[in-house]
Amino acid sequence: MKTAEIAQRYLDYFEKNDHVIVPSASLVTDDPSLLFTVAGMVPFIPYLTGVVPAPYARAADVQKCIRTNDIEEVGKTARHGTFFQMLGNWSFGDYFKEGAISYAWELLTSSEADGGLGFDERDLWVTVYEDDDDAAALWRRIAGLPEERIQRFGKEDNYWSTGQPGPAGPCSEIYFDRGPAYGREGGPAVDDSRFTEIWNLVFMQYSINNVRSKTDFDVVGELPNKNIDTGMGLERVAFIKQGVDNMYETDQVRPVLDRAVDLSGRRYGASHEDDVRFRVIADHVRSSLMLLSDGVTPSNEGRGYILRRLMRRTIRAMRLLGVDVPTFPELFAASRDAMAPAYPELARDYDRLSSYAIAEEETFLRTLASGSTILDTAVADTKRSGGASLAGAEAFLLHDTYGFPIDLTVEIAEEAGLSVDRDAFDTLMQEQRSRAKADAKARKRAIADHSVYREFRALGETTFTGYTDFETETRVLGVLVDGVSVDRATAGQTAEVILADTSLYAESGGQIADKGIIVGAGFELDVLDVQKPVPGLVSHTVEVKAGEVAVGHAATTIVDAANRRAAAQAHSATHLVHAALRDTLGKTATQAGSLNRAGYLRFDFSWSQALSAETKTEIEEIANTAVRDNLEVTTRVLALDEARDLGAMALFGEKYGDTVRMVDIGGPWSRELCAGTHVRTSAEIGLISLVGEASVGAANRRVEALVGMDAFRSLAAERALVAELTSALKTPREQLPARIAELSSSLKAAEKKIAALEARALGEKIPDLVARATREGNVRAVVQNVAGAASADDVRAVALQVRERLGAEAAVVALASVVADRPVIIVATNDAARAQGLKAGALAKAAAGVLGGGGGGRDDLAQGGGTDAGAVDAALDAVTRALRNA
Template sequence: METAEIARRFLAYFETNGHTVVPSASLIAEDPTLLLVNAGMVPFKPYFLGQRTPPYARATSAQKCVRTKDIDEVGRTARHASFFQMLGNFSFGDYFKEGAIPLAWDLLTRPVADGGFGFDAERLWVTVFHDDDEAETLWRERVGVPAERIQRRGMVDNFWSMGVPGPCGPCSEIYFDRGAAYGREGGPEADENRYLEVWNLVFMQFERGPGPGKDDYPILGELPSKNIDTGMGLERMAALLQGVDNIYETDTLGRILNRAADLTGVRYGGDSRSDVGLRVVADHMRTATMLVADGVRPGNEKRGYVLRRILRRSIRNLRLLSGTDAHYLHDLAETAIDAMAGQYPGLRTDADRIHNVIDAEERNFADTLRSGTALFNRAAERTKAAGSAEFSGADAFQLHDTYGFPIDLTLEMAGEQGLSVDEDTFRRLMQEQKDTAKRDARAKKLGNADISTYARLLDDSGATRFLGYTDHEGDARVLGLIVDGEAVPAARAGDKVEVVLDSTPFYAESGGQLADQGTISVDGRGVVDVDDVQKPIGGLFVHRGTVRSGEIVVDDQVHAAIDTDRRSSVSRSHSATHLIHSALRNALGPATGQAGSENQPGRLRFDFTANRALDGAELAAVEEEVNTVLSGDIQVRDFQTSLDEALAMGALAMFGEKYGDRVRVVEMSDYSRELCGGTHVAATGQLGVVKLLGESSVGSGVRRVEAAVGIDAFRRLSRESLLVSQLAEQLRTPREDLPQRVEGIVTRLRAAEKEIERLRAAQVLQAAAGLAAGAREHGAALVVAHRAPDGTTGDDLRKLALDVRGRLGEDRAVAVAVASVPKDRPVVVVAVNKAAQQAGLKAGELVGVAARALGGGGGGKPDVAQGGGTDAGAVDDALRAVERRVAEAR
């Protein structure tokens, strides 16, 4: 039975039993406590907690999940995977144990011809929580499972939670006995390799607090109602029903694994080490494909880092398997798309964008390996020169933060050079970075309040009605006030307050458009200056600002008014963004997609997927096309329709955004048609003019254009025209000849700089003979310690040191140390000959002595090394430190 058929059959069974089929949510979790959806119940968490009223009493889904906690185990075991699909049925205060247990047993044991999975009831075992007498009784008396095939287990095994504060409860698991060939008898307690878990029925009735592990956390109390949450791993079920030993041999993962084997020329099953590598590639390429499809892009933090890490682990394993640096990801992504399209048809229509993202990351990693490896090698040489066997945690973090090196790659490379890595420091720096980013993001989205505060307001009062498409001001009622994270009955002058209204003309920041600003006034009693509006949870507008005067009280009737000039300016920027998007797609092809935007008053930035930079001519053509379209004064129209109809008419959707059944389409004739909730001009002529300010790279496969719009664009053009006129006057050149004139000046200037550099280097080297003649004996070696004139570069110092060393020959041990302050930061170079090395003098060690005196560090080869520091006043001390160290050598 194919994987897609297993999912279809599961959903169909529960649909006939009164459950609403809910499509899989995006892997990008709405829950701010989670990076990615990691369990089938995550989209339903607010219903379990009572934060929102569920629109159905029973539901069933096949939910995409990503879990990276055990990523290092992927490929090493038969069951670990970073991406998996969880089949589940859910009850929200409807049925409980008495309903879930018989339904699960019936579906598992029902014949295949009747829509079931056809399991032999005699080979199924059950576990229950150690004090759950009710569940055991139901299994025995209602279903008929013999008591000897029911085992009681503790909290670690049979009590479920998401691993973070939230809903939890005891569970009952169903296991399949694979037979004596897979292990010893005795049920799941004896051998979970032979007795494989196929389904977990969670009786969700409690809420847990924070704490580590699976059993070290407090139970805060009971949930508002008793619920059911079940989870059946689709991949594990496929392995059982397809008669294979592990998930990597199923119809989906097996296709990707076999393709990886073909590409690399490695036979699966021939060697345990290469088998692990092939399984890692198969798992990671499927995960990467699904993440990119849901709008995740490679990056150096959060979910972007998860994607980058698994792609780079795939590349690393493919190189080890094949022994080449050939590019395989495009082919493997195509195989992953084909393997999963039976369940997710949108993968095929989105294939070009998926390939663009993954291909760009593969090319980028090739550059990363070159530049990052050079940085690693320098740091490793420094480590060895200092006599240490531990690679710096700070250097490991820099490799991650600057070059995107996964820590496991650094660990592997360090191990190849006989070094360990200071992982504690690395983890600390990583955590500091994550904590800062998390605080910033949470402060932006949630302010100081817990999400439950907003959820209670939404549940008690309903969603905020947005009036801003047609009205710039309006009367409203105050539903709630929040000060310092707590709901309050009133706020007074000077208070920083969050105001929730039943209706509002204020646009809340979303879709790249900045929030409106304005005032909320209580007639004759108080005024709140609003400087930001956010939607911390769907449907709830939170107005943030300061009480300017008087007070504001819950249930007050207020008048809300936006800054109309600011709104108009932001709307012009947003409409310009749509035009730029279409022009870029016309220039670069339909695979070019939006990757982010920000619409400010009079200015915008637009990020888009692209494999290369736009040259000046292409950028000018895009700008001209946009201004040609807007000069036609096309009417801007918006309307509501179904998501399917909008996509069918060619409306562009923002990848990673979540859309409901009804969507808003904004169109500008046939030139631009997008799903968008933002505000726009009535006609393109209102934009005036759009001026592109530049194009740049902001990440792997992502480019950015910035633009000024309207009066801001006019002012920019006016300033540029004035500057060109002034330049033409100073150079006594017609405006049209300025490029050639400036190019000529720059060419002559560069030639002069090179000549000055040549003369200065020659002057430095002229001192070599005198320095060699003045070499002094220190112990068993001849030493030259010289401070070159300030401004001498590190390259010139190296040439001078090598020249002096060469003049002193190889008959005696020679050590040459030269230093300078080229740009307010001292540099020192040390060169020693072979005789000195044989006497125990190493350039790397000597430069380390000097660099420490300068307040810095350095390293290099045994014969020549370079270092530096921050204390420009310690150059002479550094040179004397080298002399003392040489004198100590024997």
Template sequence: MESAEIARRWLSFFEERGHRVVPSASLIADDPTLLLVNAGMVPFKPFFLGEQTPPSPRATSIQKCVRTLDIEEVGKTTRHASFFQMCGNFSFGDYFKEKAIPMAWELLTRSQADGGFGFPEDRLWVTVLHEDDESAELWAKEVGVPRERIQRRGPKDNYWHMGVPGPGGPCSEIYYDRGAEHGREGGPEADEERYLEVWNLVFMQYSLSQVRSKVDFDVAGELPAKNVDTGMGLERMATILQGVDNLYEIDTTWQVLDRAAGLAGKKYGSDTRTDVGLRVVADHARTAVMLIGDGVAPSNEGRGYVLRRMMRRTIRNMRLLGAPDVSMGELVDASIKAMAPQYPQLEQDRERITKTAVAEESSFLSTLRSGTQLFDLAAGQAKSAGAASLSGEEAFRLHDTYGFPIDLTLEMAEEQGLSVDADGFRRLMQEQRDRAKADARAKKTGHADVSAYRGVADAMGSAVTFTGYNEVVGEGTVRGLLRDGSAVSVASEGDVIEVVLDRTPFYAEGGGQLADAGYLQLANGAQIEVYDVQQPVPGVIVHRGKVMAGEAVLDLGAQAVVDIERRRAISRAHTATHMVHKAFREALGETATQAGSENAPGRFRFDFHAAGAVPQTVLRDVEQTVNELLAQDLPVHAEVMTQAEAVSSGAMALFGEKYGDEVRVVSVGDWARELCGGTHAQRSGQLGLVTLLGESSIGAGTRRVEALVGTDAYRFLAREHLLVNQLSDVLKARPEELPERIGGMVERLREVEKELQQVRSAQVLAAAGGLAASPADVFGVAVVTHHAPDGTSADDLRRLALDVRGRIPAERPAVVAVAAQAGERPVVVIAVNPAGREWRLKAGALVRVAAQVLGGGGGGKDDVAQGGGTDASKIDEALRQVEHTVGSTVTG
């Protein structure tokens, strides 16, 4: 049974039993504590926590998930995978154990001809929490499972909670007996390799007050509504139903693995090393396609880093397997063919996904070439210092600054007889991740405990009403006050606080739009300046500001006044972003979709997917198209409709955004239509003018455009016009002649600089004869040290060293060391003739001595080597140290 059919049967079964079919949410988690969705229940978390009301009491889904905790184990075993799909059925206060247990059994054991999975009943075992008599009796009496196949286990195996105070409850799991050839008898307690878990039923019925560990927690009491969260791994189910031994041999993974093997000219099953490499490629390539499909772009932080790491592991493993340098295009094609039957959007996004993957491959292949040279330099310095290992700091620098993967650093170090301080590297990586997560949380929560906001939400009993689409001044009541992350009932003048109103016209930062600013006037005369607005948890809009006068008190009435000029400027920028997005898609194709934005007063930043730099002609055309539409003064209007209606109307949804059943569609005339929750201008003509400042790369496959809107755009163009007039006066040329005139001047300047360099080179080389004629004699070695004039290039130093070395008689051992400040850094070049090398003198070793004095490093071959540093004032000292080292070497 193919994976797509397993998914279809699951959804059909539960839909027939009153469950609402919910499409898989994006892998981009709408949760500040998660980078990516890692479990089937994540999209339903607000319902289980009571933060939101579910649209239906029953739901079913097949959720895409990515877990990266075990990424190093992927490929080494046949159980670990970074991407998987979790089939789930959920009850929000509707049915409980009495229905969840029989439904699970029915779907598993119903014949395949009747739409089930056809599992033999006598090969199924179940487990329950040791004290969960209710579940055990349901399995035995209602379902008919023999009691000897019902095993009771402790909370480590059969209790679920979120790791923090909140809902929790016992689990009941279903296991499939794969047969004696897979292990020993005795049920799941005896061998979980033979008895494979296929289904987990979680019964959330308790409220936990303290959670200290998986097995150590306090139960405060029963939940007011009992919930069900079940999960069945689709890939694991496919393993059983397709009669294969592991998840790498099921249909959706095997297609990618087989293509990788073909490209590399390898056969799966031939040897362990090859099998591991092919499994890594199959898993990571498929995961990368799913991540790019959901709008993740390779980068050096967050979820973009997860994607980049997986792609680079894929590319490197393909190279180690012997595949051609360029293979990502083929792997993407295989992954899309494997997964498109379940996710048709992948086929529609094929061009964008492929371009992103191929661009990252090209970038990484360049990194591999340059990174190898940098690694060689670092390894050489470690060896010369007598170290047996590469420091964690050096490994982290190679990874963080140059993108060199740590696993490649480990492998290459081993080849050179060095170890790597992997613990130090991991510590630095974790510190970096912690900083990134803390920054993200701080933006939303101001370092406050999220539970403080949930406490306000619980006290209110309903979500804050946003009125800002229709008003910028509104009345509300203070329902929450927080100071230093804790709830308070009163705040005094000068306090920095957070205020929650039951109604507010203030827009909370989101969807790329910056927050409103303004002030709150309380009924007792107190005034609060508002400088930021956030939504740290769903339904709670927090006004951050300072009490400027009086006292802020709970339950007082308040007038909320938005800074209208800031709001208008931001709204114009947001509308301009929609228009530029549409214009780029028309100019570059449908793959030029938005990958991020920031809408600020008078300016905006727009990120979009593109394989390479956007030509200036396209930027000019986009700018012209948008400004022509501004002149048409198109109406900008918003409508609320269902998602299906929005899609059929041509509205575009952005990757990573979470939308409800009802969505808000913003249209600029009949031209640009997008799902959007932000504020906008009323007509396109209000934007006045849009000026694109330029575009640049922010990562493989992603470009960034920055632009100005309205009076900011006008002031920019006015300054540009003044500058052009000044240049025209100085050069006595018309504006249209300036490019040619300035280009000619630059070209002449380059020619003069080239001539000057030739003169400098001649002057430097002119000294060669004199230097070679009077070398110092150091215990029989002719040693020439020379501090060349500042500005001498590294190439000229090299030519000088070789010229001087060539003028010294070949039978006499000779060392030539020349140095100069080349640009902002000192450079040293050392050459040793064959006779000198016979006396154990090596240029590479000597140059490291000099470079160490200069505060840097270097390396090269025994006959000629080059190094550098940071302190040019020590050039003469470095040359003296070279002469001293020559003496100690020949006499040692």
């Protein structure tokens, strides 16, 4: 049974049983404490917790999920995968335990001919919470399960909560017995490899508080509305129904594995190590493709870092399989073909999605080449100094800065006869993880408990009137101070104010929040921010400037009209720039992020190379021509499918409901789904001036533009600057580029001549420096301040020549100078000095410490520096003392 068929049977069954079929939410969750949708219940949390009233009594879905906390286990077990799909059925105050158990048992055990999944009842076991006698009795009555196939577990395994005060409850898990070949008899309590969990039924029936840990909390009572939250792992059911050993061999994953086999020329099943690599590749390519399809792009932070890590682990695995040429064009195409029947958008958007993957592979292959050069140098230095182990700090630098995998570092070091100090590396890695966890914990603490918004959201959605009105009369529904609901806020306090209606735009879709005020009888509030903390609810962060605002007060929201008009100009200009980009570069140049504020826009788009000056001018001209043509801007609210049929662009990575707002500028010339505010005609934008274009990733570019009066002021300033230059250089405007190039060339020639003269003057000091050699300890030493050096390279050249002239006798040269207002010191030692244990790196480091900086290098030649130019003589004294004490 194909994976897609299992999912469809699930949805058909629950639709037949009066469940609303809900499409999968994005892998990119709205929850700021999560990077990704990590479980099927994440999109339903607002309904399960009661913060947002559920729009249906019962629902079912197939939810895309990503988990990376067990990434190191991928490929090693039958069930660990980064991307997976969770089948779920949900009841919000409707059916409870009996209904959930009945539905699960009927779907699992009904014959395939009757639309079920056809499991043999004898292969199924269940677990229940240790005190849940009701669930155990229902399993006996509904499923006829004998007592020995109903096992009881404690809170660690069979109790669910969010980890926060709120809803919680026992759960019941269904397991499939894979047979004696996979482990011992005795059920899930004995062997969870043989007995594989396929479905978890959560009975959300209690309210808890004083949560001290996952298993330590206070149950304060039963919930007034009990919910059902279930999750069945689609990949787990698929590998059981398809008769294969693990999820990597199912129909949606195996094609990538097979393509990796073809590319490597190695056989799957011949080697455990290679098999793990094949499975890692199959999992990570699919996971990467699905992340790309939901708007994540490779980067060095957050979600983009996770995607980059998955891709680079794939490249590394292919390298270990003997393939060091690009493979993503083949591997990603195989994943597309396997997944597109379930997710058609993968085929539709594949050219754009694959461009990110291919660019990332090209970049990392170059990184591996450069990292190998750095590693080769580190290995050579270690061997030259007689070391047997590469420093953990070196390995960590390669990993952290260059993305160079530790196992590759170990492999190359071992080939050179060295080990790697893994203890030091692991310590540094753990310190980094601890910092990251602390940061994440701090971010999570900074987020208010969203349950505080429950009572306000239960009153209905906030009505936004700002598309047509700059002022709106409303009433205060709630006041929050420091995340706590209170009845009022007084002058001088900062608070959140919840209103029934508002004309103030809440930040979304790249457009920042409106500025404005909220006024009422005896109070005035300065609006600092406007956000949507939970879907459908608008919260105004305000400073109480006068009086006090209380729940129930009448209030009027007043938008800063000038700021709003300028923001609308920028947002409409963004649409024009997007259309101009696609007109110039082609349909693959699509938006990948934006920011709009009064007078300014920033626009990211998928493109892999810099735009020429001619292309930027063309884009700017097309956009401003649309401004000149005074195109009509219209908006319509319609069904998502209807908007798509009309050609409206659903922007990459954005989330949309069933009903959307479509913005047309000039009819279909620019047609996008957008909830932002806009001008009435394009001429109101005034002017668009592109002021910047740069890379923001391997396959992403960013343009920045000023809009309206900000664009005019910028151009006026440039005009004034040109006028000043023409006057100062006594050159007509059209000849300025040539004149400036001429002056620049002359200046470079003069600087080069001066540098040569300074170097010659410094070189002429060599005989005098040699003559000043003194005996310090057991060596001849030249420890001098050579003022006037143009560069550290000049000081290095002189130091080497002085060392050469001192002959074979043990000698150390330490020369210092101030270059560009910063002190530098060069230390050189000869063979005889090094034989006595005098190392240039250690001496340079000692001197640099006096200069307020750092230093180091090879034993024969090293450099140090710092920030304290007045400490040069003291730094040289430190070298002299070190020599005398050696």
